Amino acid sequence: MTFRITSIADGTGETLAIAGRLEREGLDELERAVAAAARPLTLDLGDLRHADATAMILLARLEAGGVRLAGLSQYLRLRLDQMPADGTPP
DSSP states (O other): OOEEEEEEEOSSOEEEEEEEEEOGGGHHHHHHHHHHSOSSEEEEEEEEEEEOHHHHHHHHHHHHTTOEEESOOHHHHHHHHTSOTTOOOO
């Protein structure tokens, strides 16, 4: 596995901190963590070093579904902003 998920609950929701390289092979684990997390949910992506195309689609869909994405690098934010709102690749 090339990434780590750390859960931080603060009583008003939950934050999942994602560190490393987010790639297709690990997305099932991230989806399980997101499904089990308390709402409102924030993904802290400050330590995310890479996200492949499949991961970017998932992140776009999560954001469209109300998950807050925090700490995203400018490059990854630009890539997300260029994706259609439904998260399908351009």
